[in-house]
Amino acid sequence: MANIVQVLHTVKEVREWHAAQRQANKTIGFVATMGALHSGHLNLVQQASCESGSVIVSIFVNPAQFAPHEDLDQYPRTLDADVAKLTEFAQTAAGQAFAVFAPSVSEMYPRGITTHRDQQKGTFVEVLGLSEMLEGGTRPHFFRGVATVVSRLFHITMPDKAFFGQKDVQQCCVLRAMVRDLHFPVELRIGATVRDPTDGLALSSRNVYLTEDQRKRAPAFYRGLCKAKALFESGVLDRDELVGAVIKEAATQDLEIEYISLSDPDTLEEVDSVTSSGAILSGAWRMGTTRLIDNMLIGFEF
Numbered sequence: 161m162a163n164i165v166q167v168l169h170t171v172k173e174v175r176e177w178h179a180a181q182r183q184a185n186k187t188i189g190f191v192a193t194m195g196a197l198h199s200g201h202l203n204l205v206q207q208a209s210c211e212s213g214s215v216i217v218s219i220f221v222n223p224a225q226f227a228p229h230e231d232l233d234q235y236p237r238t239l240d241a242d243v244a245k246l247t248e249f250a251q252t253a254a255g256q257a258f259a260v261f262a263p264s265v266s267e268m269y270p271r272g273i274t275t276h277r278d279q280q281k282g283t284f285v286e287v288l289g290l291s292e293m294l295e296g297g298t299r300p301h302f303f304r305g306v307a308t309v310v311s312r313l314f315h316i317t318m319p320d321k322a323f324f325g326q327k328d329v330q331q332c333c334v335l336r337a338m339v340r341d342l343h344f345p346v347e348l349r350i351g352a353t354v355r356d357p358t359d360g361l362a363l364s365s366r367n368v369y370l371t372e373d374q375r376k377r378a379p380a381f382y383r384g385l386c387k388a389k390a391l392f393e394s395g396v397l398d399r400d401e402l403v404g405a406v407i408k409e410a411a412t413q414d415l416e417i418e419y420i421s422l423s424d425p426d427t428l429e430e431v432d433s434v435t436s437s438g439a440i441l442s443g444a445w446r447m448g449t450t451r452l453i454d455n456m457l458i459g460f461e462f
């Protein structure tokens with residue numbers, strides 16, 4: 161019999177689905193997304209389905225993590241195609257139940273939400289100390305929005321395990337701290353970054369914004385990360401040399417670098433050289449109005 165994906169829109173429907181899974185003694189794996197699903201998302205769904213009896217995927221473009229000048233309105237919204245992709249995937253999974261949680265903005269934010277922080281009302285979650293640097297430097301609103309929506313989604317879906325992608329490496333660090341600080345009974349699992357097999361560009365829903373020329377030039381950042389990793393593997397630990405390798409490769413395609421960082425995997429503070437705990441080499445660059453991010457783990461794995 162074909163495996164269907166139940167599409168749920170309300171908290172009440174998720175609670176009923178959750179109770180039915182528990183009744184059937186299923187563990188629950190959760191994948192949070194903003195939709196426009198690609199193989200990076202499906203890889204997390206695959207991991208969730210290998211490790212859980214039932215899988216719930218949220219599809220919600222979260223206004224709280226966008227600033228007023230960002231792309232909330234343009235962000236791709238493709239719910240029907242997303243459900244079709246998950247339904248196709250569900251046919252390959254044996255025995256698991258799959259659900260999509262696609263709430264309205266008012267279901268997630270009953271007191272309303274605006275991207276203007278000074279006008280927001282309601283309950284927010286902030287992970288201080290890990291949210292201000294790197295991505296938080298350019299997007300000061302961002303991790304407050306992410307931590308708030310993910311904590312709401314955890315309360316709604318009550319999963320045993322939640323799966324996030326290494327592509328958004330700082331998000332993984334922030335959410336790991338949030339789970340620890342707020343004692344969420346959820347195990348976080350991090351999936352490796354899925355890349356275009358031809359040129360290594362990290363898959364991202366925002367890649368659809370790129371022109372043909374920008375798409376051709378974009379993989380230079382990843383090539384730089386690979387060169388830096390090769391230098392590390394040949395014994396180089398120095399920040400300037402590792403960061404320099406990325407800058408040099410990115411320059412070949414005139415990428416407009418916003419930041420490149422070598423940071424401590426726990427504190428995300430900048431380091432001068434890779435230590436025995438390893439380091440995260442990460443950065444962001446702009447191509448026209450599109451902003452992309454990528455990273456490489458140096459000397460450690462999640």
Ligand SMILES: Nc1ncnc2c1ncn2[C@@H]1O[C@H](COP(=O)(O)OP(=O)(O)OP(=O)(O)O)[C@@H](O)[C@H]1O
Binds near residue numbers: 201203323326355362
């Ligand atoms: N290429 C990828 N490899 C692994 N995980 C990914 C990849 N892209 C996204 N994810 C993960 O999927 C989850 C949902 O991400 P999201 O819906 O924001 O997609 P996205 O492609 O990162 O979109 P955006 O372009 O907005 O950054 C996050 O945990 C994210 O880290």
Ligand SMILES: CC(C)(CO)[C@@H](O)C(=O)[O-]
Binds near residue numbers: 192306310
């Ligand atoms: C975790 C998340 C779904 C929260 O909106 C988002 O930040 C993302 O897609 O990475």
Ligand code: BAL
Binds near residue numbers: 194225328
């Ligand atoms: N994947 C992170 C979501 C965002 O950039 O808004």
